[in-house]
Amino acid sequence: MPIKKSQRARYPADWDAISRRIRFERAESKCECTGQCGDTHHGAGRCNAPHGRHVLRHREEPWRWITSDELDQHRANGIRPDEWAYEATHIVLTAAHIDQTPENCADENLLAMCQRCHNKLDQPHRQRNARETRRGRKAIGELPGLGDDQ
Numbered sequence: 001m002p003i004k005k006s007q008r009a010r011y012p013a014d015w016d017a018i019s020r021r022i023r024f025e026r027a028e029s030k031c032e033c034t035g036q037c038g039d040t041h042h043g044a045g046r047c048n049a050p051h052g053r054h055v056l057r058h059r060e061e062p063w064r065w066i067t068s069d070e071l072d073q074h075r076a077n078g079i080r081p082d083e084w085a086y087e088a089t090h091i092v093l094t095a096a097h098i099d100q101t102p103e104n105c106a107d108e109n110l111l112a113m114c115q116r117c118h119n120k121l122d123q124p125h126r127q128r129n130a131r132e133t134r135r136g137r138k139a140i141g142e143l144p145g146l147g148d149d150q
Helices: 015-026 068-076 115-142
Strands: 054-058 065-067 086-090 093-097 110-114
Touching: 015 093, 015 110, 054 068, 065 068, 093 115, 110 115
Parallel strands: none
Antiparallel strands: 054 065, 054 086, 093 110
């Protein structure tokens, strides 16, 4: 996931190398999420979404996905893509901080995650930050003298 300029200083200078090592060496270019995102991955144990591949996700059951090779097999077996309600997605692996702390780059705090799992993991943190930002803006607007032409 892109790092905001305002947050860049919180990451170590070698973050790009750390991220690459986690995503491509340790995780072997596949999502390592085993439920940290809140999804059980429906008995599969691990998401395993493959980095850099185009996959088709089931619209109603997004944890279900197939690669284009598997789609060809489905077609050969007479299953039409529209019967399964596919949605095309390009998998991008990211390095996620489990504890939401960019300074904590210990291997046990990092997971290679596809964008779906990473976004689900970060969602509660983003919602909290958004609430605090709105609360802060409201407080500033309520301060006496602000907005006056004095």
